[in-house]
Amino acid sequence: MHNLTLLSQVEKNRIELDKQAAYAVWQVKNAKRGPDVFVEQSNNIADDDDRDFFERAVTKYKTQMGVA
Template sequence: MHNLTLLSDAEKNRIELDKQAAYAVWQVKNAKKGYEVFAEIGGNIDDDDEREFFERAVTKYKNKMAVA
């Protein structure tokens, strides 16, 4: 078990971005939203490194959930 409160703000943010990516892919897979959800979320991320992290997470979850 890990105590998430001990993580840095940057690490907590990456966990949140990873969760957002997983949920966005799930929404697309289950026809709750269209593919534009990825651009919508990514467009709201100001930091280039964080946006790239989100995009990599989306790719990871697309592969795991078999979303084209």
């Protein structure tokens, strides 16, 4: 087990972005939202590195969940 409070703010942010990506893909897979959710969320991320991380996570979860 890991104590998440010991992580740096950057690492905590990456975990949050990964969770958001997984949830967005889940929403599309389950017809709760359209694929525009990916662009909408990506556009709300100011930092280029964080945006790139989010987009890679979306791609990863699309593959895992079988979303086109």
